[in-house]
Amino acid sequence: MAGLCVLLPAQLRAQDAPSGIWYELTIGGAAGRLTCDICQASWDAGPAVTATMGGYAGRKLRVGLEFSRWSHKDAAVREQTYGLGVVGHLTPNPARGLYLVGGIGWTGYRAGDFSYDAPRLTIGAGWELPAFGRYVVGNVVTFDAASFAPLKNGNATVVRSVGLSAIRGAVQLRRR
Numbered sequence: 395m396a397g398l399c400v401l402l403p404a405q406l407r408a409q410d411a412p413s414g415i416w417y418e419l420t421i422g423g424a425a426g427r428l429t430c431d432i433c434q435a436s437w438d439a440g441p442a443v444t445a446t447m448g449g450y451a452g453r454k455l456r457v458g459l460e461f462s463r464w465s466h467k468d469a470a471v472r473e474q475t476y477g478l479g480v481v482g483h484l485t486p487n488p489a490r491g492l493y494l495v496g497g498i499g500w501t502g503y504r505a506g507d508f509s510y511d512a513p514r515l516t517i518g519a520g521w522e523l524p525a526f527g528r529y530v531v532g533n534v535v536t537f538d539a540a541s542f543a544p545l546k547n548g549n550a551t552v553v554r555s556v557g558l559s560a561i562r563g564a565v566q567l568r569r570r
Contacts, residue, residue: 420443454485473505525567
């Protein structure tokens with residue numbers, strides 16, 4: 395098979411999809427807020443980390459499973475979000491390093507006795523540079539949106555139809 399690739403023109407070889415598993419770690423910050431009638435309207439900022447692992451669906455598309463975590467300590471309460479979802483990175487021109495992020499999954503919010511669990515959509519963009527060997531470094535900015543779920547205190551519903559938004563910015567290290 396490797397001998398056959400040598401015989402193909404460079405343009406055809408460039409269309410081959412990468413093989414194997416990719417994984418990445420992002421570390422940065424995020425600002426998040428709940429949206430409801432009784433919720434505080436301010437954005438709370440704190441550290442965020444994301445771990446993703448997946449495979450290639452083509453030369454320009456990689457798909458993976460993403461786990462994210464964010465935390466913010468207020469005066470008396472620690473707010474935390476957890477996310478789990480499927481994410482895709484579409485690279486329109488692999489030579490340029492820019493890629494688009496899209497995903498769907500779940501977000502969980504915890505603050506003291508309060509909890510919130512909802513489906514979420516993720517959109518964003520990133521930029522990467524080859525670093526060393528099979529590794530790339532770069533940055534990524536994403537927007538997460540979750541809606542239409544109740545905010546609960548224990549088993550009691552406090553507010554129905556709450557939204558949760560988060561803007562994440564991070565640096566990344568990915569193995570191709």
